[in-house]
Amino acid sequence: xxxxxxxxxxxxxxxxxxxQAALAEAVGVSRKTINTVExxxxxxxxxxxxxxxxxxGCPVEDIFSLEGIE
Amino acid sequence: xxxxxxxxxxxxxxxxxxxxxxxGAVIVAVTAFLRTxxxxxxxxxxxxxxxxxxxxxxxxxxxxxxxxxQMRALLNDELSIANRGRAITWGFFASLAAATVVLLAAPHVxxxxxxxxxxxxxxxxxxAMLRYALLEWR
Numbered sequence: 301x302x303x304x305x306x307x308x309x310x311x312x313x314x315x316x317x318x319x320q321a322a323l324a325e326a327v328g329v330s331r332k333t334i335n336t337v338e339x340x341x342x343x344x345x346x347x348x349x350x351x352x353x354x355x356x357g358c359p360v361e362d363i364f365s366l367e368g369i370e
Numbered sequence: 371x372x373x374x375x376x377x378x379x380x381x382x383x384x385x386x387x388x389x390x391x392x393x394g395a396v397i398v399a400v401t402a403f404l405r406t407x408x409x410x411x412x413x414x415x416x417x418x419x420x421x422x423x424x425x426x427x428x429x430x431x432x433x434x435x436x437x438x439x440q441m442r443a444l445l446n447d448e449l450s451i452a453n454r455g456r457a458i459t460w461g462f463f464a465s466l467a468a469a470t471v472v473l474l475a476a477p478h479v480x481x482x483x484x485x486x487x488x489x490x491x492x493x494x495x496x497x498a499m500l501r502y503a504l505l506e507w508r
Contacts, residue, residue, distance in 0.1 A: 321377040330384065331377050333449040342449050 306367045310338040312356050327351040380444035387433055387445065388506040394425050395499040402492030418488060425495055429454065429502065453505040461498025468493035 313323050313334075320338075324331045327348065336342035337352075344352070353360040401421060432446040432454065472486045481489075 324377060328443060329447040330380055330444045330449065332381065332384070333447050336449055342452065345448055348448060 304367050305340070305343060305364060307337065307340065307364050309334070309352065309363050312358065312363060313338075316356060318356075323352070323355060326355040376440065376444070380441055383434065383437065383441065383445055384450070384506055388503040390433070391428070391499045391506075392503040394428070395496040395503065398422070398425060398492050398499070399496040402488045402496075415484065422491055422495060425499060429458070429495070429499055450506065454502055457498045457502035457505060460501040461494040464497035465490050465494030 313320070318326075320334045321331045324334045327334075328351070329348065333342065333344075333348075337344050337348075349360050349364060353363055356363065398421065401418070432442070432450060434442050434445050437445070468490045469486075472481060472489055475481065476486075
C-alpha cells in the first residue's frame with residue numbers, strides 16, 4: 301500500500317451498487333486494476349483517479365486522501 | 371452483460387499471456403545454455419537474435435497484436451504498463467548481476483564473447499518476463 305494514501309473506492313462503489321467489472325468498464329481499465337486500487341496495492345494515475353471520480357459522481361478528494369488529513 | 375463478458379475475456383487473455391511469458395522465460399534461459407560452440411556468426415546465432423527480438427517485442431508491447439483494440443486496451447491498461455516497468459527494472463538488474471558473474475568467472479571458465487552476451491541478455495530477458503508473468507498472474 302502506498303504510504304499515507306487512503307482510499308474509499310470500495311465503499312463508494314458499493315454505495316452505488318456497482319461491481320468492480322462495471323466500474324472498470326466505465327473507466328476503461330481491467331477489473332484487476334480496480335481491485336488493486338481498492339486494496340491499496342496500486343496507486344492510479346491522476347487521469348484514472350479523475351475518471352473514477354467522474355464515474356462515481358463525486359470529487360476525487362472523496363475517493364483519495366492523505367491519511368491524517370480529512 | 372456484453373461488458374462483463376469483455377472483462378472476463380480480458381482476464382482470461384491476461385492469464386494466458388502470463389503463462390506464455392513464463393514459458394518463454396524458461397525457453398530463453400534454457401536456450402542460452404544449449405550452445406556448445408561459438409555461434410555468433412552462424413544460423414544458430416541469428417536464431418538466437420530473432421528469439422530475443424521476438425520475446426522483447428512481446429514484453430515491450432504486451433503482445434496480443436491480433437486482438438481487438440478494446441481488448442488490447444484492457445490488457446495493456448495502466449496497471450499492466452506499470453507491471454511491465456517493474457519487470458523490466460528487475461531484468462535490468464538481472465543483466466547487471468549476470469554480467470558480474472561472467473566477469474568473475476571468465477578467468478576460471480572458458481567463456482567466449484558470444485557466450486557471455488547470451489548469458490547476460492538471457493538473464494535480463496528471462497527475469498523480466500518471469501517477473502511480469504508473476505505480477506500479472508496474481
